[in-house]
Amino acid sequence: QVQLQESGPGLVKPSETLSLTCSVSGYSISSGYYWGWIRQPPGKGLEWIGSIYHSGSTHYNPSLESRVTISVDTSKNQFSLKLTSVVAADTAIYYCARVEGPWGQGTLVTVSS
Amino acid sequence: DIQMTQSPSTLSASVGDRVSITCRASQSVNSWLAWFQQKPGKAPKLLIYKTSTLESGVPSRFSGDGSGTEFTLTISSLQPDDFATYYCQQYNSYRFTFGPGTKVDIK
Numbered sequence: 237q238v239q240l241q242e243s244g245p246g247l248v249k250p251s252e253t254l255s256l257t258c259s260v261s262g263y264s265i266s267s268g269y270y271w272g273w274i275r276q277p278p279g280k281g282l283e284w285i286g287s288i289y290h291s292g293s294t295h296y297n298p299s300l301e302s303r304v305t306i307s308v309d310t311s312k313n314q315f316s317l318k319l320t321s322v323v324a325a326d327t328a329i330y331y332c333a334r335v336e337g338p339w340g341q342g343t344l345v346t347v348s349s
Numbered sequence: 350d351i352q353m354t355q356s357p358s359t360l361s362a363s364v365g366d367r368v369s370i371t372c373r374a375s376q377s378v379n380s381w382l383a384w385f386q387q388k389p390g391k392a393p394k395l396l397i398y399k400t401s402t403l404e405s406g407v408p409s410r411f412s413g414d415g416s417g418t419e420f421t422l423t424i425s426s427l428q429p430d431d432f433a434t435y436y437c438q439q440y441n442s443y444r445f446t447f448g449p450g451t452k453v454d455i456k
Contacts, residue, residue: 272445282385282393282436282447295443298350335440336383337395337404 240340258332372437381441
């Protein structure tokens with residue numbers, strides 16, 4: 237059974253960098269699929285942040301592209317998200333997912349001083 | 350980038366009703382379309398992928414159809430557990446995008 241789990245700080249100060257890691261079990265990232273990050277601000281819809289293939293090929297939401305980096309560590313079977321220069325509007329539940337499922341349970345990240 | 354729309358934005362229905370939600374893409378996504386169900390405080394749950402393939406464990410009352418730019422999620426007989434928000438997502442282009450969601454509530 238494929239499972240994904242997000243980890244990282246729940247509180248980030250404005251202008252700093254948000255960093256999250258997604259640990260994958262039950263499936264090797266190297267075997268294929270796109271893996272991605274999605275976020276959901278409180279009370280709002282889903283926003284795709286970006287995706288990475290096991291080869292390292294990445295694709296980002298144009299609205300976030302200047303601030304986002306997604307990377308993969310196949311040796312640890314993990315992929316990561318970095319979002320720089322965060323502001324209050326970046327407060328959201330952040331999910332990691334494999335395209336065509338499954339998703340992690342999500343982690344709330346609050347941007348506040 | 351491909352934009353996704355959903356209609357209606359809210360749907361009021363009763364247990365036992367047959368309900369349908371439409372998802373439209375600004376350009377063809379072929380069959381690379383998924384549907385998710387989300388309940389308050391929970392992560393989205395994959396229901397259907399590749400337009401019509403039911404995820405393992407999802408009840409058969411859920412079905413998906415369509416191709417190109419227009420897709421439909423149908424619940425054949427609405428159950429109490431189905432009151433939730435539903436999202437479509439295209440993954441044809443490398444820049445995946447979601448629809449704005451359709452809330453199904455009790456009439």
